[in-house]
Amino acid sequence: MSTDFAIDVRNLNKRFGDKHVVRDLSLQVRPGEIFGFLGPNGSGKTTTIRMMCGLLTPDSGSGTCLGYDILRDSAKIKRQVGYMTQRFSYWDDLNIRENLDFVARMYGLPNRRAAVDQALEGLGLTARAKQLVGTLSGGWKQRIALAACMLHEPKLLLLDEPTAGVDPSARRDFWEELHRLSALGISVLVSTHYMDEAERCHKLAYIAHGELLAQGKAREIARQEGLSTWAIHGDALDQLSKKVKALPGVEQTVVFGTTLHVSGRDAEALEKSLRAVVAGTRWRLEAMETGLEDAFIYFMSRAVDRTGFRNE
Amino acid sequence: MVRKEFLQLRRDRISLAMVVGIPFVQLILFGYAINTDPKQMVTAVISSDHSEFTRSFVSAMQQSDYFRVVNKWTDEESARAALRRGEAMFVLNIPPDFTRRLLRGERPALLLEADATDPVAAGAAVGAIEQIAQSALKKDAVGALSYLAEPESQKPFQVHVHRLFNPDSISRNNIVPGLMGMILTLMMVLLTGLAMTRERERGTMENLLAMPVRPLEVMAGKVAPYIAVGLIQVTLILLAAIFIFRVPFLGSLVWLYVSALLFVAANLTVGIMLSSLARNQLQAMQMTVFFFLPNLMLSGFIFPFQGMPGWAQAIGRALPLTYFLRLVRGIFLKGSEAADIWPSIWPLLVFMVVIMTFAVKFYRKTLD
Ligand SMILES: Nc1ncnc2c1ncn2[C@@H]1O[C@H](COP(=O)(O)OP(=O)(O)OP(=O)(O)O)[C@@H](O)[C@H]1O
Ligand SMILES: [Mg+2]
Numbered sequence: 001m002s003t004d005f006a007i008d009v010r011n012l013n014k015r016f017g018d019k020h021v022v023r024d025l026s027l028q029v030r031p032g033e034i035f036g037f038l039g040p041n042g043s044g045k046t047t048t049i050r051m052m053c054g055l056l057t058p059d060s061g062s063g064t065c066l067g068y069d070i071l072r073d074s075a076k077i078k079r080q081v082g083y084m085t086q087r088f089s090y091w092d093d094l095n096i097r098e099n100l101d102f103v104a105r106m107y108g109l110p111n112r113r114a115a116v117d118q119a120l121e122g123l124g125l126t127a128r129a130k131q132l133v134g135t136l137s138g139g140w141k142q143r144i145a146l147a148a149c150m151l152h153e154p155k156l157l158l159l160d161e162p163t164a165g166v167d168p169s170a171r172r173d174f175w176e177e178l179h180r181l182s183a184l185g186i187s188v189l190v191s192t193h194y195m196d197e198a199e200r201c202h203k204l205a206y207i208a209h210g211e212l213l214a215q216g217k218a219r220e221i222a223r224q225e226g227l228s229t230w231a232i233h234g235d236a237l238d239q240l241s242k243k244v245k246a247l248p249g250v251e252q253t254v255v256f257g258t259t260l261h262v263s264g265r266d267a268e269a270l271e272k273s274l275r276a277v278v279a280g281t282r283w284r285l286e287a288m289e290t291g292l293e294d295a296f297i298y299f300m301s302r303a304v305d306r307t308g309f310r311n312e
Numbered sequence: 313m314v315r316k317e318f319l320q321l322r323r324d325r326i327s328l329a330m331v332v333g334i335p336f337v338q339l340i341l342f343g344y345a346i347n348t349d350p351k352q353m354v355t356a357v358i359s360s361d362h363s364e365f366t367r368s369f370v371s372a373m374q375q376s377d378y379f380r381v382v383n384k385w386t387d388e389e390s391a392r393a394a395l396r397r398g399e400a401m402f403v404l405n406i407p408p409d410f411t412r413r414l415l416r417g418e419r420p421a422l423l424l425e426a427d428a429t430d431p432v433a434a435g436a437a438v439g440a441i442e443q444i445a446q447s448a449l450k451k452d453a454v455g456a457l458s459y460l461a462e463p464e465s466q467k468p469f470q471v472h473v474h475r476l477f478n479p480d481s482i483s484r485n486n487i488v489p490g491l492m493g494m495i496l497t498l499m500m501v502l503l504t505g506l507a508m509t510r511e512r513e514r515g516t517m518e519n520l521l522a523m524p525v526r527p528l529e530v531m532a533g534k535v536a537p538y539i540a541v542g543l544i545q546v547t548l549i550l551l552a553a554i555f556i557f558r559v560p561f562l563g564s565l566v567w568l569y570v571s572a573l574l575f576v577a578a579n580l581t582v583g584i585m586l587s588s589l590a591r592n593q594l595q596a597m598q599m600t601v602f603f604f605l606p607n608l609m610l611s612g613f614i615f616p617f618q619g620m621p622g623w624a625q626a627i628g629r630a631l632p633l634t635y636f637l638r639l640v641r642g643i644f645l646k647g648s649e650a651a652d653i654w655p656s657i658w659p660l661l662v663f664m665v666v667i668m669t670f671a672v673k674f675y676r677k678t679l680d
Contacts, residue, residue: 055521055679074677078524089519106523 006031006156006187007052009063009070014047014056014210021047022210025061029189029203034182036201037191040300044210045191046086049158052189053083066156079107082154086161086191088141090148092134096125099133100148107152119147138165146174150181157181159190163197175200195293206296208303214295222295227251228267229290230274232260234283247273252298263294326591330598338602341624342609350433350619355379355402356391363411365448369422372448373404378437392425395476396652398638401427401618402437414469421470428475429641430486433616441471477645488557489644490613492549493636496572497579497607498600500542504583505596507534513592518679527675531668534587535580542576543569553644563643567653571639574660578632581664585671607633635659 007029014022022044029035039045050056052065054074062069068076090099100119104112120126123143133144146162157178163171175197178188182202190201198204198218205215214221232240237260241253244262249269254261264270278285321328357370373379379402385391394400405423413420424441426434449468478485511517520530546569553559582603590596608614610624611633617625628634635656642648642656 050679053522055518057678057680075524078522081522083522085515085518085522087515087518089515089517091516092514103523106525 005029005064006033007035007063007065007189009052009065010061012048012051012058012061012063014044014051014058020210022051022058025207025210025212027205027212027215029187031187032182032185033202034178034188034190034200036198036204037189037207038193038198038204038296039191039207043207045207046160047210048207049083049160049189049191053077053081053158055083079152080154081156081158082149082152083158084145084149084160084162086164088138088145090133090141090145093132095130095132096120096136096144097129099144100151103148103151109152115151119151123147139167139170142166143170143174155186157186157188157190159188161191161193163192163194171197195291198292204292206299208300211303213299213303218292222290222292225295225298226265227263227290227295227298228265228270229261229263229288229294230270231286231288232262232274232278232283233258233286234281240277240283244274244277247277249273252294252301254294254297261288261291261294263290263298324592324594327594327598330595330602334598334602338605341606345610345620345624345627346615349436350616351377352380353378353401353433353437353616353618354394354399355381355404356385356394356400357381357383357404357406358386358388358391359404359406360408361406361410365411365414366406368451369406369445369448370404372444372451373441376440376444378440393652395425395427396642396646396648397655398427398429398617398642399655401433410469417468419467419469421472423472423474425474425476428478428481429645430612430616431475431478431481431483433619434475435481438473438475441473445469445471484557485559485645486641488549488553488559489640490637492546492553492572492640493575493611493633494608494613495549496542496545496576496636497633498604499545500538500576500579501583501586501600501603502597503538503541504534504580505586505590505600506593507584508587509590509593509596521677521679527672527677531584531671531675534584535577538580538583539573539576542580543572546572546576559644561644562647563649567648567650568640568643571636571643571653571657571660574657574664575632575636575639578660578664578667581667581671582632585667585674588671588674588676607631610634612637629659630663632660632663 005028007027010026012022012025013020025044025048027048037045037049047056051058052063052070054070054077057071062071064070065077066080070077091102094102097116097120100116101112104115109115117126120129125144133141136144142162142165146159149159150157163174166174178190182188190197192198201218203216204218204221206213206221214224216224234240235258237255237258241255241260244250244260245253249264249266250262250273251264252262262270262274274285277283321331355373359366359370370381374381382400385394385400388405391400391403395403403425405425407420407423410420410422424438426438428434475481508517511520550568554561583600586599586603587596590599606627610620610628611617611631612628613633617628617634620628638656639648639653642652646652
C-alpha cells in the first residue's frame with residue numbers, strides 16, 4: 001500500500017448523458033491533510049467524491065484511495081472510508097441509537113455498544129437516544145450523520161458539505177474535531193461553500209464546471225493569479241461598482257456589505273484608476289491582500305469566459 | 313396541480329410506457345388465453361378390454377374435444393397418483409369384460425373418475441359424457457348390433473362418474489385454498505417490491521451503498537422479516553378456511569407449511585428482483601401488477617389450467633402460483649403426501665434460485 005497519498009486520482013471523467021460533469025480531474029490528498037473542496041453549485045464536487053468511494057464509476061481515469069484502486073477495490077475502500085452524503089441519508093423511522101447501531105453492525109465493529117454509547121455522548125444526545133431521527137432538526141441530523149460516518153474510525157473522511165445548516169458553535173466544534181483527527185493522521189476531504197471553513201483547510205481545490213481550476217494552500221491559491229485587490233469603504237457601493245468596472249486595470253468588483261473589493265492583475269493601472277475615482281469623495285480606499293473569495297470569484301468568471309458556460 | 317402531474321408523468325418515460333403498454337399486452341394475452349369452457353383435459357384410460365367398441369368410445373371422447381387421452385398411465389395406481397398430483401383430470405376405467413357383457417345386454421358400466429377439485433372444470437366434461445356415449449354407439453351399433461342403438465331400448469351401458477376430492481362440487485373448497493396463494497403473491501411481491509425503491513427514493517440507498525455490505529446480504533435482510541409476515545398470513549388464512557369456510561383439510565400441516573414457506577420465499581425473490589429493477593416506487597407498483605395479473609389469470613386460479621391453450625399453459629408453468637395452487641389444493645382436498653407434492657415443489661425451488669440470481673445480477677452497486 002502506497003503511503004504517499006491518501007487520495008490520488010488522475011484524469012477522472014464523468015458524463016451523465018451528454019453532460020460532461022467532471023473533466024480530467026486530478027487531485028492528491030496527503031495523509032493527515034484537511035483538504036477543502038470548493039466550487040459553485042453543480043460544479044461536480046459530489047460527483048467527484050462519489051467516484052472516489054466507488055459509488056459512481058468514472059468513464060475514464062484512474063486513482064487510488066488509501067492505496068486501493070478506486071475501480072477494482074471499492075469494497076476495501078468502503079471499509080476504511082467514512083463518507084458523509086450531502087443529502088441526509090440515515091433512516092428517519094429509526095431512532096438515533098438504532099441508526100448508529102445499524103452502522104456499527106454494518107462495519108462489524110467489535111465493541112458495538114461502547115462505540116455507539118461513546119458517539120451518543122460525543123453528540124450530547126445520550127438522553128435523546130430514543131428519538132426518531134425523522135423528527136430532528138436539520139442541523140442535528142447533520143451532526144448525527146457526521147458522528148455515524150466516523151463511528152468505524154475511518155482513515156479517510158469524505159465529507160460532502162457536512163456543516164450545511166449547522167449553527168456556528170457546532171461548526172466550530174466540528175472543525176476542532178477535524179483538526180484533532182488530522183493530528184492523528186486521518187485525512188479529510190471536505191466540500192464546503194463557506195469561506196471561513198476554506199481558510200481552515202490545509203489545502204484547497206477549486207472546481208468549476210467539472211474542471212479543477214486551482215489546487216494548493218489557501219494563500220498560494222489567492223496569489224496564484226497575481227491579483228492585487230483594493231477595498232473601498234463607504235456606501236452607495238452598487239453605483240460605484242458599476243462605474244469602477246469600466247476603468248482600466250479593473251477586472252473584477254465584488255460588494256461585501258459595506259466594502260467593495262476591486263481586483264485586477266495590472267496592479268499599477270488598477271491603483272491609478274481607483275485613486276482617481278475616490279479622490280475628493282467620501283469613499284475610503286485601502287490596499288488589501290487578495291482573499292480566497294476574490295480569487296474564487298475570479299476563477300469562476302474566467303471559467304465562464306473560457307468555456308462559454310453559464311453557471312446554472 | 314394537474315399540469316404538474318402530467319409533466320412528471322411525461323418525464324417518467326418508463327412508467328408512461330408501462331401505463332400504456334401493459335394493459336394492452338395483457339388484454340390481448342388474457343383475451344386469447346381465457347376459456348371458461350375448458351377443453352382438452354388430460355385423461356388417463358385404464359383399459360383391460362381392447363375391443364372395437366371401447367376403442368371407438370375412447371376416440372369419441374377425443375373427438376368431443378373435452379378430453380385429451382394421454383397414454384402415460386396404464387394401471388390403476390399410477391393413474392390415481394396422476395389425479396392426486398393434478399397431472400390428469402380424468403381417469404376412465406374400462407372393466408375387463410365390458411364388451412362381452414355389453415353384447416349380452418347386461419348393461420355394464422364404465423367408470424369415469426373426475427378430479428372435482430375445480431367443479432367448473434370437471435362439470436362441462438362430465439356433462440358431455442352422455443353425448444359421447446351415444447355417438448360411440450351410433451357408430452358401432454350397426455348390423456346385428458343395431459338393437460343396441462334403438463332409441464326406445466334402455467341404455468345398453470352406463471357411465472358412472474365419481475367426483476373425487478370434492479364430491480359435493482362446492483366451489484368454495486377450491487377457491488379458498490387458492491386464495492391463500494393469491495393473497496400471498498400480491499402481498500409478498502408488493503412488500504418487497506417497494507423495499508429497495510423506498511431506500512432509493514429516500515436517499516438512504518447512497519448511504520447503504522457506501523457501507524461494506526454485499527448485495528446478497530442486503531437482499532436477505534430485506535426478505536427475512538417478510539417470511540415471518542407470510543407465514544402469519546398463511547396461518548390466518550388456514551384458520552379461516554377451516555373454521556369459517558369449512559373447507560376439508562385432509563393433508564398434513566407440515567407439508568402445507570413447507571409448501572407455503574417455499575412459495576412465500578419464491579414471491580419475495582420476485583419482489584426483490586422487481587425492486588432492483590424499478591427506479592421508483594411507482595414503477596415497482598406497476599411491475600408488481602404486471603407480475604400479478606398473469607398469476608391471477610394463467611395459474612389455474614380463476615380458469616382451469618388445463619383448459620388454456622398450450623402457450624398460455626407454458627407461461628403458467630413459469631409462475632410459482634401455478635405450482636402452489638396444485639400444492640395447496642392437493643394438501644387440503646386430496647391429502648397429498650410427499651411423493652405427490654414433489655413434482656410441484658422442485659419447480660418452486662428452481663424458480664427461486666433463478667430469480668435470486670437475476671436479482672443479485674440486477675442489483676446496482678453504484679448510483680450510475
Ligand atoms: N445522477 C445524475 N444524473 C444526471 N446528472 C447528474 C446526476 N448527478 C449529478 N448530475 C449533474 O452533475 C452536475 C454536478 O453535480 P454535483 O452534484 O456533483 O455538483 P456539486 O458540485 O456537488 O453541487 P452542489 O454544490 O450543489 O452540491 C450537475 O450539473 C448535476 O445536474
Ligand atoms: Mg454536492
